[in-house]
Amino acid sequence: MSALQRASQRLNALMEKLLIVIGAAICLILFAQVAFRYAGASLGWSEEVARHLLVAITFLGGTVAYKRASFIGLRGFGHRFGAGFQRAVVLALQWLTLACFALIAWFGAVYAVKAAEHSSASLQIPMSIPYAVIPLAALVFIVHVLADMGATRRPQDPAG
Amino acid sequence: MIVGLLFAGLFLLIALGLPIALAIGLPAIGMILAPGVFPPGVDTAGLGQTIIQLLFAGVDSFDLLAVPLFMLAGSIMERGGISRQLIDFSNSLVGWMPGGLACAVVVASMFFAGISGSAAADTAAMGAVAIPAMVRQGYPAAFSAALVAASGAIGVIIPPSIPMVIFGFLTNVSIAELFAGGMLVGLLFGLSFMALSVWMSARHGYGKRLPFSLRNVLRALREAIWALGAPVIVLGGILGGIVTVTEAAALAVFYALLVAMLVNRQLRWRELPGLLVESQVIAATILFIIAMAKVFTWLVAMQQTTTMIQGALAALALPPAGVLLLVMLALLVIGCVIETTAALILLVPVLAPLTGMMGVDAMHFGVLMVVNLAIGMLTPPVGICLFVACGVAKLPLGEVGRAILPFVGTALAVLMVASYWSPLITWLPGLIYR
Numbered sequence: 001m002s003a004l005q006r007a008s009q010r011l012n013a014l015m016e017k018l019l020i021v022i023g024a025a026i027c028l029i030l031f032a033q034v035a036f037r038y039a040g041a042s043l044g045w046s047e048e049v050a051r052h053l054l055v056a057i058t059f060l061g062g063t064v065a066y067k068r069a070s071f072i073g074l075r076g077f078g079h080r081f082g083a084g085f086q087r088a089v090v091l092a093l094q095w096l097t098l099a100c101f102a103l104i105a106w107f108g109a110v111y112a113v114k115a116a117e118h119s120s121a122s123l124q125i126p127m128s129i130p131y132a133v134i135p136l137a138a139l140v141f142i143v144h145v146l147a148d149m150g151a152t153r154r155p156q157d158p159a160g
Numbered sequence: 161m162i163v164g165l166l167f168a169g170l171f172l173l174i175a176l177g178l179p180i181a182l183a184i185g186l187p188a189i190g191m192i193l194a195p196g197v198f199p200p201g202v203d204t205a206g207l208g209q210t211i212i213q214l215l216f217a218g219v220d221s222f223d224l225l226a227v228p229l230f231m232l233a234g235s236i237m238e239r240g241g242i243s244r245q246l247i248d249f250s251n252s253l254v255g256w257m258p259g260g261l262a263c264a265v266v267v268a269s270m271f272f273a274g275i276s277g278s279a280a281a282d283t284a285a286m287g288a289v290a291i292p293a294m295v296r297q298g299y300p301a302a303f304s305a306a307l308v309a310a311s312g313a314i315g316v317i318i319p320p321s322i323p324m325v326i327f328g329f330l331t332n333v334s335i336a337e338l339f340a341g342g343m344l345v346g347l348l349f350g351l352s353f354m355a356l357s358v359w360m361s362a363r364h365g366y367g368k369r370l371p372f373s374l375r376n377v378l379r380a381l382r383e384a385i386w387a388l389g390a391p392v393i394v395l396g397g398i399l400g401g402i403v404t405v406t407e408a409a410a411l412a413v414f415y416a417l418l419v420a421m422l423v424n425r426q427l428r429w430r431e432l433p434g435l436l437v438e439s440q441v442i443a444a445t446i447l448f449i450i451a452m453a454k455v456f457t458w459l460v461a462m463q464q465t466t467t468m469i470q471g472a473l474a475a476l477a478l479p480p481a482g483v484l485l486l487v488m489l490a491l492l493v494i495g496c497v498i499e500t501t502a503a504l505i506l507l508v509p510v511l512a513p514l515t516g517m518m519g520v521d522a523m524h525f526g527v528l529m530v531v532n533l534a535i536g537m538l539t540p541p542v543g544i545c546l547f548v549a550c551g552v553a554k555l556p557l558g559e560v561g562r563a564i565l566p567f568v569g570t571a572l573a574v575l576m577v578a579s580y581w582s583p584l585i586t587w588l589p590g591l592i593y594r
Contacts, residue, residue, distance in 0.1 A: 019436065019437050019440040019441070019444075020433045020436045020437060020440075023228065023232065023436040023437075023440045024436060026225065026228070026229070027229065027414070030406065030407055030409075031410050031411070034403055034407045034410065034411065047222050050222065050225055050406075051220050051221065051222055051225070052220075054220070054224060054225050054228070055219055057228055057440055057444055058444055058448055058451055059444075059448070059451075060444075061440050061443065061444020061445075061447070062445070062448035064441050065441050065444050066179065069179050089176065093176065093178055096190075097178075097182055097186065100186050100189055100190070103189060103193070103211075104189070104211070104212070104215070106208070107205075107208030110205070110209070111212040111213070114209075130216075131212070131216060134212055134216060
């Protein structure tokens with residue numbers, strides 16, 4: 001297994017742990033929101049935090065979903081082509097995916113820095129913090145795609 | 161031209177097997193940044209910023225929080241052993257009829273639909289228990305799998321429903337009203353599937369009939385009472401205006417934990433992290449599609465697509481009932497080739513503004529769209545309920561695909577009734593909210 005593939009697996013394990021923490025946090029925050037409201041003391045911050053955690057689930061969870069789908073072979077009608085042609089098409093799709101996430105990482109990082117000028121409505125934290133999850137997730141995607149590309153190029157490697 | 165290229169790219173990438181969120185996102189992002197698509201004055205950095213804002217705004221929603229929470233509640237209930245309790249209780253109620261166990265599976269699926277918002281979760285939860293039990297009672301395996309898949313599709317029609325949450329989020333239609341609107345159609349779906357099961361079982365001699373016994377009903381009710389409490393809390397809380405849809409989803413998670421861990425003692429603490437990851441990843445798959453589709457549909461909207469479709473429909477000079485029929489037929493075809501959630505997310509922004517031409521209000525159309533796409537979950541090549549049921553029953557797609565045809569036909573008849581007899585959808589929300 002290459003260093004890139006090891007890095008991809010470790011990052012994925014970290015993302016899965018983050019998903020457990022975020023999922024549990026959302027449940028607890030929303031339960032507290034209902035409980036406090038009926039106790040007559042509504043929480044002002046719970047909705048905003050829960051929304052930002054949902055954005056984190058979307059993009060970080062998206063990387064785990066991508067990893068599980070392990071996009072190293074053609075499905076759909078592409079499966080019917082010969083092995084060499086399939087590999088060429090997969091590599092082309094992987095390059096496209098890589099370019100897409102590189103663009104998202106770049107524009108996301110630029111926008112996250114710019115968003116520091118704005119604060120969130122209730123917590124008054126810089127909007128860079130919730131926006132940072134997009135470029136971070138894009139970087140994780142890039143590692144996964146690069147690891148997949150390695151596996152596509154060396155299909156005989158049993159560890160790949 | 162641009163919209164044509166976008167959809168051509170989408171279909172090509174889906175056909176090649178790229179994950180759906182990427183098949184939506186790649187052509188959209190590529191097209192936005194391609195030279196010549198926007199006027200020369202619009203700079204690339206500004207377009208890049210727009211893409212990031214759209215990705216973020218696509219999922220920055222309190223309503224959408226209900227998606228991972230209802231997924232989690234369904235997973236906990238599934239693991240917590242409630243499927244068997246619901247089937248036993250339903251069997252004690254309707255097991256005396258011809259095709260009794262088949263009817264019990266439909267009734268149990270309707271109860272489960274009141275807890276979970278996902279048809280795939282309903283199919284998986286019921287299938288693991290129901291298909292082997294039906295086969296033991298002499299029902300053909302393909303019929304059993306087809307029945308479980310068809311009943312599972314009710315999961316998105318009877319509230320809570322993840323597609324309705326998404327429709328409400330995309331159109332600002334009240335999700336609680338959509339839930340109320342889905343209730344009677346879901347019940348009609350269930351009753352129609354039961355009628356079909358009774359007829360087929362009587363005709364072909366499927367299954368056994370159990371004598372009705374009040375004592376059996378009470379015993380099964382005692383065991384299932386906690387499971388039956390979940391839909392009461394979720395739907396009662398939402399329709400009664402006590403909690404929001406998202407808060408109800410959080411309460412459903414805690415209630416499911418209570419039943420699975422303390423009452424049924426089927427779920428252990430150490431299994432929880434795994435369940436959390438599984439449900440969050442499935443939810444993220446849907447949410448990631450929504451985020452990417454926000455970019456896609458923004459570009460489609462920029463090309464005045466809805467206005468073009470409006471013009472084309474106006475040129476046909478059809479009455480509203482004809483326009484509605486045309487849209488429903490188009491949705492049926494699209495639901496057969498694009499995964500349901502993705503189809504909903506891509507089509508709602510284009511079709512929702514056309515409800516005036518169809519002679520229905522937005523809530524009615526939302527429920528019809530979800531019902532229509534639920535039928536898409538039963539048809540190959542992308543019918544998720546069909547796949548899950550085939551997986552559980554270990555049967556080939558073709559065999560179950562043939563057995564499900566009568567159920568698809570019945571579902572189409574219900575869709576037609578719901579399309580042209582509006583009180584089926586509008587009466588209950590009117591009673592509760594107006």
